[in-house]
Amino acid sequence: xxxxxxxxxxxxxxxxxxxxxxxxxxxxxxxxxxxxxxxxxxxxxxxxxxxxxxxxxxxxxxxxxxxxxxxxxxxxxxxxxxxxxxxxxxxxxxxxxxxxxxxxxxxxxxxxxxxxxxxxxxxxxxxxxxxxxxxxxxxxxxxxxxxxxxxxxxxxxxxxxxxxxxxxxxxxxxx
Amino acid sequence: xxxxxxxxxxxxxxxxxxxxxxxxxxxxxxxxxxxxxxxxxxxxxxxxxxxxxxxxxxxxxxxxxxxxxxxxxxxxxxxxxxxxxxxxxxxxxxxxxxxxxxxxxxxxxxxxxxxxxxxxxxxxxxxxxxxxxxxxxxxxxxxxxxxxxxxxxxxxxxxxxxxxxxxxxxxxxxxxxxxxxxxxxxxxxxxxxxxxxxxxxxxxxxxxxxxxxxxxxxxxxxxxxxxxxxxxxxxxxxxxxxxxxxxxxxxxxxxxxxxxxxxxxxxxxxxxxxxxxxxxxxxxxxxxxxxxxxxxxxxxxxxxxxxxxxxxxxxxxxxxxxxxxxxxxxxxxxxxxxxxxxxxxxxxxxxxxxxxxxxxxxxxxxxxxxxxxxxxxxxxxxxxxxxxxxxxxxxxxxxxxxxxxxxxxxxxxxxxxxxxxxxxxxxxxxxxxxxxxxxxxxxxxxxxxxxxxxxxxxxxxxxxxxxxxxxxxxxxxxxxxxxxxxxxxxxxxxxxxxxxxxxxxxxxxxxxxxxxxxxxxxxxxxxxxxxxxxxxxxxxxxx
Numbered sequence: 024x025x026x027x028x029x030x031x032x033x034x035x036x037x038x039x040x041x042x043x044x045x046x047x048x049x050x051x052x053x054x055x056x057x058x059x060x061x062x063x064x065x066x067x068x069x070x071x072x073x074x075x076x077x078x079x080x081x082x083x084x085x086x087x088x089x090x091x092x093x094x095x096x097x098x099x100x101x102x103x104x105x106x107x108x109x110x111x112x113x114x115x116x117x118x119x120x121x122x123x124x125x126x127x128x129x130x131x132x133x134x135x136x137x138x139x140x141x142x143x144x145x146x147x148x149x150x151x152x153x154x155x156x157x158x159x160x161x162x163x164x165x166x167x168x169x170x171x172x173x174x175x176x177x178x179x180x181x182x183x184x185x186x187x188x189x190x191x192x193x194x195x196x197x198x
Numbered sequence: 199x200x201x202x203x204x205x206x207x208x209x210x211x212x213x214x215x216x217x218x219x220x221x222x223x224x225x226x227x228x229x230x231x232x233x234x235x236x237x238x239x240x241x242x243x244x245x246x247x248x249x250x251x252x253x254x255x256x257x258x259x260x261x262x263x264x265x266x267x268x269x270x271x272x273x274x275x276x277x278x279x280x281x282x283x284x285x286x287x288x289x290x291x292x293x294x295x296x297x298x299x300x301x302x303x304x305x306x307x308x309x310x311x312x313x314x315x316x317x318x319x320x321x322x323x324x325x326x327x328x329x330x331x332x333x334x335x336x337x338x339x340x341x342x343x344x345x346x347x348x349x350x351x352x353x354x355x356x357x358x359x360x361x362x363x364x365x366x367x368x369x370x371x372x373x374x375x376x377x378x379x380x381x382x383x384x385x386x387x388x389x390x391x392x393x394x395x396x397x398x399x400x401x402x403x404x405x406x407x408x409x410x411x412x413x414x415x416x417x418x419x420x421x422x423x424x425x426x427x428x429x430x431x432x433x434x435x436x437x438x439x440x441x442x443x444x445x446x447x448x449x450x451x452x453x454x455x456x457x458x459x460x461x462x463x464x465x466x467x468x469x470x471x472x473x474x475x476x477x478x479x480x481x482x483x484x485x486x487x488x489x490x491x492x493x494x495x496x497x498x499x500x501x502x503x504x505x506x507x508x509x510x511x512x513x514x515x516x517x518x519x520x521x522x523x524x525x526x527x528x529x530x531x532x533x534x535x536x537x538x539x540x541x542x543x544x545x546x547x548x549x550x551x552x553x554x555x556x557x558x559x560x561x562x563x564x565x566x567x568x569x570x571x572x573x574x575x576x577x578x579x580x581x582x583x584x585x586x587x588x589x590x591x592x593x594x595x596x597x598x599x600x601x602x603x604x605x606x607x608x609x610x611x612x613x614x615x616x617x618x619x620x621x622x623x624x625x626x627x628x629x630x631x632x633x634x635x636x637x638x639x640x641x642x643x644x645x646x647x648x649x650x651x652x653x654x655x656x657x658x659x660x661x662x663x664x665x666x667x668x669x670x671x672x673x674x675x676x677x678x679x680x681x682x683x684x685x686x687x688x689x690x691x692x693x694x695x696x697x698x699x700x701x702x703x704x705x706x707x708x709x710x711x712x713x714x715x716x717x718x719x720x721x722x723x724x725x726x727x728x729x730x731x732x733x734x735x736x737x738x739x740x741x
Contacts, residue, residue, distance in 0.1 A: 067500035068483055072442070099501075106502040106660075107483030109442045125404030126599065126636045127561035129650055163484065163654070165443055166407035168561035168634075169227040169264025169568050180230035182267075 042084045049077040057092050064095055067103055071110055080111040108163070116151040116158035118196055120144075120189065121175040125164030128172040136172055137161065139186040144193070156197065199462035200470055201343055204334060207461075211335035216254040218294060219273045220244070221323060224257040225414050226407075226446055227264030227568075232284065233257075236268050239287035247291045259415020261323035263310060265567030271306075271323065278304035309584045310566045315547070317555045318531040319571045322415040327450050330457040333418040339463055341537035345426050346471045354430040355381060358533070361541035362553030367398060367489070367526035368601065368631040369707075370552070370620040376523065379513040380431040383521035393433040394522040395424050395475075397530055398494060399440040399447070402486035403602030404654065406634030408557040409527035411569050413440065413447040416531070417454035421464065421477060423530030426537060428475045431523050436477040437498050442484055451479055486603070486658035490706045491516075491524045493660065504662045505706035526632065528557055548574035552619035562599075562636040565590045572618070579613040582637060589639050597638050597722070601631025603651045603658075604711035606718025607644060627718040629711070644723040645730060649677040651715040655708065666709030669700035673716065680730050690727055694720065 043050055056073040060066030070093065074085055081104050090100040104110045122128075122137045137148055144152070144159055151158040167173040170182025176192050222228075222237040240255045247253075261269045266280040270290060279290060279301040286301040293299035305311075316322075325332035333339070345354055359374025380393060397420060401409040413420060424436050440448050455477055458464040466474045480498050487493045488503040495517050497503040516522025532554060536544045548554050552574040558581065561567050565587035572581065582588065582595055589595055597607040606628035608616055616626050623630050638647065656670040676693045679685040697713035704710045720727060 063500075065498070065500035068497065069481065069500075072481055072483065103500070103502055107485050109482075109484035126602065126634070126650070127405045127567075129404075130562040130636055130638055130642055130647075162443065163402070163486065164404035164406070165226075166401065166410040166441075167226055167230060168405055168407050168559055168636075170230060170267065171561060171567075173230070180226065182227065182230045 042078070042082065042088050052077055053089075054092075057089075062093055064093055067093060067095065067100065068107070071100075071104055075110055080114050082112075114151070114155065117156045118177055118193075119158045119160055119175070120177075120193065121160040121162050122148070122184075123162045123165045123167065123171070123173040123175070125162075125166075125168060125171070127168035128164075131171040133172040136174070136184065136186055136189075140189060143186070143190055157193070199468075204339060204343060207331055208335045208337075211331040215335075216252050218249075218253045218275075220253065220255045220290070220294075221258040221261070221271045221273060222255060223259070223261045223267060223269040223271075223323060225260035225264075225411055227260070228267035228269055229446065231267045231281075233268040235284045236270070236282055236287060239284040240270070240290065243287040243291040246288065249291065249294070253291070253294065256326050257328070258324060259322045259327045260319075260411040260569060262314075262319070262569040263304065263566065264569065266302075266304065269304070269323075270301075273324075276306050278306045280304040308566075310568070310570070310587070313576075313580070313585050314571050315555050315573050316571055317535050317544075317547075318412060318419070318528055318557055319415070319569065320535070321419065322411065322569075325416070327415050327417055328453055330418060330454065330461060330463075333416070337538065338418055338534075339422055341534040342422050342425050342429075342463070343469050345429055345537055346469050346473055351381060351430045351432065354426060354537070357541045358430070358536060361536045361544040362548075363529065363532055363536065363544065364552065364620065365526060366528035366532070366556065366632070368604065368629055370630060373525065373529055376513060376525070377427065377430050379511070380433075380521050380523040383514050391432070392435070392518075392520045393431055394517045394520060395428045395431065395433045395436040396494065396498065396517065396522055396524045397424055397436065397438045397527060398489065398491070398524055399438060399444075399527045400482050400489045400494060401441060401444075401527070401632060402489045402658075403604075403632055403634050405559065405561055405599070405602055405636040406632050407559045407561075408569060408633045410441075410444050410447055411559075412527050412531050412557070413444070414450055417447075417451045418458065419534060420527055420530045421454060421458055423533035424477060425464070425468070425475050426533050427523055427525065427530065429473050431521075433523065434474045434476065436475060437480050437517075438477055439480045439482060439488070439494055439498060441482045448479060448481060455479070485660070486654070487660045487706070487708050490708060493706070494524065495522065502660070504660045505708075507705060528633070549617070549619045551621055556618060556630070556633060558618070558633045558635050560586050560635050560637065563589045563595070563639040563642070564637040574619045575617050577614055578608060578616045578618065581618065581635070582610075582613060586637065589637070593639050595637055596640055596642065597644065599628075599636040599638065599647070599715075600634065601629040601714070602634050603654050604707065604714055605629045605631045606714045607638070607647065607722065608718070609722040612722075627721050628714070643681075644719040644726045645677065645680055648716045648719045649674065649681055652677055652712070655712040659708065659712075663703075663705035663709060665700045665703040666705065666712065669696055669704070669709070670712055672696055673700070673713070677716070680727060683730050683732055685731055686733075687728075687731055690720075690731070 090097040146159040174184040270279040289299040363373040364370040485503045493503040493505040512522040557571045652674045
């Protein structure tokens with residue numbers, strides 16, 4: 024598994040599109056993060072977090088770039104990126120709505136809430152609308168069990184959520 | 199930093215404080231209910247009322263009564279307000295002088311508060327987690343000073359062993375014994391003897407939020423516990439592994455680490471001794487299996503979170519092959535209180551085999567949701583009925599689930615006889631786990647709950663060993679059939695056999711305990727399974 028340092032890896036030539044135009048500030052920020060970790064292989068997850076934060080998702084070109092910078096086989100970078108739920112390999116919608124499906128939320132009707140939202144948005148959990156405006160996602164547990172059921176709307180947690188409250192917020196965006 | 203400086207900081211902080219402190223809870227539950235806006239409005243209201251000379255507004259950690267947030271408490275009068283709206287801010291300030299107030303009054307003498315015993319959560323709801331001065335003013339870092347100046351590493355380990363503290367992550371391994379093993383291990387065979395201390399904050403159990411609350415409310419308590427542990431086992435580098443789902447905890451920990459570093463409480467020559475200790479945060483990326491210690495190590499090393507067989511245990515060969523001490527957040531949070539108040543004091547709390555207190559997260563169909571800290575050995579009946587107040591609508595409680603996907607469901611009939619300690623919960627077919635307690639009433643089908651957990655384990659199985667990877671899928675399929683009413687008694691027999699197989703042959707704790715929710719619901723609620731079976735005779739008759 025361990026890549027020998029200094030040895031150049033045969034990487035698939037990235038004929039794919041570039042991650043971003045040269046000089047893009049996001050690339051500089053990503054580079055700075057890798058530098059801070061001294062391009063160490065064990066910083067891979069930290070770097071992937073940063074990459075996702077900057078670019079919204081981990082594109083194949085971005086994964087190749089990270090693999091090359093950290094001198095890791097692309098297979099390992101791809102393997103790690105797909106192993107963890109947190110990393111998205113496809114672009115997310117402009118807005119996100121994440122329904123918590125932890126036990127407390129489940130007992131308090133989280134699954135039923137999700138079903139109602141799936142119907143209202145005509146999206147299946149884990150997918151993004153065709154126009155790219157909304158992603159309907161689920162979470163394992165946000166630790167907001169005291170205010171279950173919880174829904175995260177664009178990063179802000181809403182407690183004691185009902186279908187009406189969430190749909191009201193969605194309408195604010197789309198009407 | 200020396201003792202005079204530490205006391206100087208505490209003294210300045212006491213002098214700086216105003217006579218009346220309005221505490222506004224800013225932990226996740228209240229935060230999500232609008233606590234930040236409330237805090238700003240309270241500050242504005244204090245200025246508008248011209249009370250800035252004697253009154254201050256402080257954003258504090260978790261008060262505990264999460265279901266009734268946002269919460270506001272007033273020191274020293276002890277007034278408590280629940281479900282406060284930002285518009286009520288001026289009234290709360292007026293209420294300090296006995297003015298009228300429409301905000302809902304809480305009762306600080308309510309059994310939910312009065313029956314608790316605060317050791318780990320003693321600062322929760324009382325100090326601002328973003329200011330190290332407040333922690334120092336609450337005697338913070340005094341235990342670390344005492345340890346570094348008065349105790350040898352062996353004496354520290356002896357104290358922890360004598361206290362009877364057991365790991366709060368769920369398995370209940372004696373903490374002192376673990377520390378002693380790491381202290382004895384030789385270190386990196388190839389080079390300098392490196393050792394590591396890792397704090398496991400990958401609280402993946404759905405329905406548990408104790409560790410989140412401790413990290414958000416009192417981050418320095420955890421850092422101090424880690425530092426003492428590092429001194430005891432001879433480590434110089436620590437990692438704090440926190441779930442990516444807890445951004446507020448990560449933000450507060452980052453701040454706490456930089457403050458501690460600035461004050462010379464982390465880094466080189468801590469308290470002018472030869473002891474060096476650095477801490478780095480590692481953010482998890484959403485994998486339940488990373489709560490397993492060898493998977494957690496893999497994740498810190500930047501690899502997939504897949505466990506490996508033990509032995510060798512991480513205490514001997516852990517991070518990068520070096521001896522590594524891994525403890526849970528709550529375990530580390532117990533260390534400083536044990537050092538300051540003594541092992542003998544700690545050993546008087548709880549039961550002979552399970553000492554001390556335990557923090558539980560009460561959630562689900564219960565009137566009082568939130569965090570409680572109780573001595574080990576109290577009964578489930580006391581927790582659910584007295585502290586928790588039963589269900590919100592007064593309907594009977596059916597069961598309580600402890601230990602998340604690795605635990606089990608305990609029926610209401612056993613509440614009076616089941617005490618919360620490691621042995622008693624195991625005997626009831628569940629586990630202590632990290633401390634999540636989800637209360638269920640008649641509306642929750644136990645078969646569906648078993649399926650819910652199995653779906654969780656199926657998704658979260660890392661895929662390394664066959665029994666877990668394949669077994670969870672098979673068990674989920676059988677549970678699906680039972681829920682759909684297409685299964686017969688033969689399927690239940692098959693399910694039970696699979697449960698035994700997966701339990702006995704899986705590589706790590708995830709697989710070994712994945713059958714627990716099924717087995718415990720079968721043990722206590724078999725009739726619910728049977729009620730959903732279809733009659734084989736009828737199926738045969740059908741064309």
